[in-house]
Amino acid sequence: MVARAYTVAFEGIEARLVEVQCAVAPGLPAFSIVGLPDKAVSEARERIRAALSAMAIALPARRITVNLSPADLPKEGPHFDLPIALALLAALDILPRDAVESAVALGELSLDGKLVPVVGALPAAMTAAAEDRALVCPRACGPEAAWVGSTRVLGAATLAEVVRHFTGQMALPQAQPGExxxxxxxxxxxxxxxxxxxxxxxxxxxxxxxxxxxxxxxxxxxxxxxxxxxxxxPPLSPPEALETSMIHSLYGLLGDGGISRERxxxxxxxxxxxxxxxxxxxxxxxxxxxxxxxxxxxxxxxxxxxxxxxxxxxxxxxxxxxxxxxxxxxxxxxxxxxxxxxxxxxxxxxxxxxxxxxxxxxxxxxxxxxxxxxxxxxxxxxxxxxxxxxxxxxxxxxAGETTEEVAARVAVARAIQDARFADQADARVNADAEGALLEDIAAPDSEGRALLLRVAERFGLSARGYHRILRVARTIADLDGSETVRQPHVAEAVSFRLSTS
Structure with missing residues (x-):
């Protein structure tokens, strides 16, 4: 019989589900991990052996094989410790197999069985939610992962707490989002x-x-x-904050599981x-x-x-x-x-x-x-x-304006762009506009177009430079509250483009 647990492997800011298969079979005593593991994953054998020993659980003198599937996906990092340990305990009939298979787990094990925080809890929770599974992770990672909201996040301090949860002795508390x-x-x-x-x-x-x-x-x-x-x-919007936090999660920069709306x-x-x-x-x-x-x-x-x-x-x-x-x-x-x-x-x-x-x-x-x-x-x-x-x-x-005064004008211009690009998947601000969309939103009036053509001919602007002037002119018009890009807007954009040429 093969026992299974589930975890994730990271690909950029995305996480892919990984099935941890554990088989305990007759043969010479061995503990092998296969499926493109790196050094940190391979060393999980000794950390798991020591953690189980701290719980007075001795591994049998049999051949133990752990397969991380899909085998062609590189597995990196110590967060595979906890799911491998759970699959092994399920294979030994210490944990119920169906309960272990119902969750996604990640966490590093110390030699005394404590769960050490790992990076990537937020994208892991996103994957668990997509698979309709709960997430079991170190307690310190819980506030970060709980921001997903659409899945149960269970934080544990030790492997023993996870064992008691799956055996029905004491349920793990559900983590709450950080500040x-x-x-x-x-x-x-x-x-x-x-x-x-x-x-x-x-x-x-x-x-x-x-x-x-x-x-x-x-x-x-x-x-x-x-x-x-x-x-x-302006502060990060909720989707932007989540997207940015997923990157920072992979780098371990989310302090105390909190999410920041600051740029x-x-x-x-x-x-x-x-x-x-x-x-x-x-x-x-x-x-x-x-x-x-x-x-x-x-x-x-x-x-x-x-x-x-x-x-x-x-x-x-x-x-x-x-x-x-x-x-x-x-x-x-x-x-x-x-x-x-x-x-x-x-x-x-x-x-x-x-x-x-x-x-x-x-x-x-x-x-x-x-x-x-x-x-x-x-x-x-x-x-x-x-x-x-x-x-x-x-x-x-x-002397001069304060940050709050200038930020208020920027916020008004950004609100105009939010409405303008509400139906655009690839554009959020004027700098993203290109092609037909740019021609539609940034077409200058006749005087502005004549000025821009003279500048392009006189200074030999590239096509990129020409379009970037249009984008800046559109932003200046937004700050001015103008629906049309006029000659003064084009002139100011040109002056900034050529001021150091």
């Missing part, structure tokens, strides 16, 4: 003195999710401006590798671009990033997803992020100040910014020169 974090204290845009044009660019970028590049000398406020972007964007803000260092940025590594984990999904990816000192890293961003920026290809798997992660980048005008940073610039100016500026390839530069909708802050601006008390 929802609306927002942390916002960084106020008013703290940035001067830089009104850069603040306007922030507002437009936040309203339509347009990619933004700041170029200016050190100390001009580029990083301060970027750090205030999440506060200008992610990721700022990797320029020494980060390709795998760290786009995803990969031994377990094909999500990278920074996926952790920034529905939020902001800030790349400070953009020219200092390795060229191989920068070039890998080109396709994800366009498609909103990244495929991490490995020899035995192709994992797909979503990555619709708002890219904000900052760069000095040259290596010394003082290209615009003749008294402080190095001897190689102005050639050093062209060489330094030349590290950013033309195709990548073409994907920035807004390019802003950030000049040094005047000392007179630093003395102005409470």
């Amino acid at each position: 929802v974090t609306e927002r942390r204290p916002l960084r106020d845009l008013r703290d940035v003195k001067g830089q009104e044009r850069a603040k306007r660019a922030l507002e437009i970028a936040a309203a339509g999710r347009h990619h933004l590049l700041f170029i200016g000398p050190p100390g001009a406020g580029k990083s301060m401006l970027a750090a205030r972007m999440p506060g200008l964007m 992610p803000f990721r700022e990797p260092h320029h020494t980060a590798s390709v795998a760290a940025i786009v995803g990969g590594g031994r377990n094909a984990k999500p990278g920074e671009i996926s952790l920034a999904h529905n939020g902001v990816l800030f790349l400070d000192e953009l020219p200092e990033f390795p060229r191989t890293v920068l070039e890998t961003l080109r396709q994800p920026i366009e498609t909103g997803e990244v495929v991490v290809a490995r020899a035995n798997a192709h994992v797909r992660y979503p990555c619709r992020f708002l890219l904000v980048a900052a760069a000095n005008p040259c290596r010394c940073g003082h290209l615009s100040e003749p008294a402080r610039a190095c001897a190689r100016a102005p050639a050093c500026g062209a060489d330094y910014l030349g590290r950013i390839s033309g195709p990548l530069m073409d994907r920035f909708d807004l390019r802003v020169e950030v000049p040094p802050v005047a000392f007179t601006d630093l003395d102005l008390p409470d």
Whole structure:
């Protein structure tokens, strides 16, 4: 007889059901696990043996074979410990087989039988709900998994508690969802003195999710401006929060099982590798671009990033997803992020100040910014020169608008886009519009079209650049409360596109 339990294996942010088959047969004593297990799965034999010994359960001197089906799906991570232990106990007739088969289980076992938290409880609960099964997991993972709501989530502290539950001695309590974090204290845009044009660019970028590049000398406020972007964007909608939390669950970033409605803000260092940025590594984990999904990816000192890293961003920026290809798997992660980048005008940073610039100016500026390839530069909708802050601006008390004031205008523009794209599966904001949809929603008036055609001819805009100007102009019109894209909207969009050319 073969006893079965069920667990999951992860493919991107999705989880696939895995059947754990355990057979105890006559033969030489052995405990083998088959079905493409990695080292962590293979080591489950010793953890399970020690955990059962702590419960005074001795394994019989027989051949024990555990098969993880489907066999062609790679199995990685320690979360297979608990389902293997349950299947083994069912095969030994310690647990009722039908009860074990009715649930999906995941959890790592310590040597004394305690259940250790594992990553991925949220997508596992999604799979359990789709299969109409309960989920048994470590107690610390329960609040995270309970957010699914359409399945029973049972949290346990030890393997002994799980055994008592399945034998009817003491039922496990149903887990409750963790807390929802609306927002942390916002960084106020008013703290940035001067830089009104850069603040306007922030507002437009936040309203339509347009990619933004700041170029200016050190100390001009580029990083301060970027750090205030999440506060200008509206909170995550419930579907966005769940989607983003599934990615963070795979990375183990959901603290205490809570879900946040704050937009992610990721700022990797320029020494980060390709795998760290786009995803990969031994377990094909999500990278920074996926952790920034529905939020902001800030790349400070953009020219200092390795060229191989920068070039890998080109396709994800366009498609909103990244495929991490490995020899035995192709994992797909979503990555619709708002890219904000900052760069000095040259290596010394003082290209615009003749008294402080190095001897190689102005050639050093062209060489330094030349590290950013033309195709990548073409994907920035807004390019802003950030000049040094005047000392007179630093003395102005409470100058400029607050984050709340600008965020209120952004929220109105986002509400317009929500209504506009309500029936569109592939578009949420103006930056997503393309093809016939873009021509329909962003067609400028006759004066605006004439201006755009003159600019395209004069500056040799690419087709991508032409369409990105239309998208930005549509967002500016939304901020202005205009149903039509007019000439002033096109002119402002063009000015941001060509300001650093």
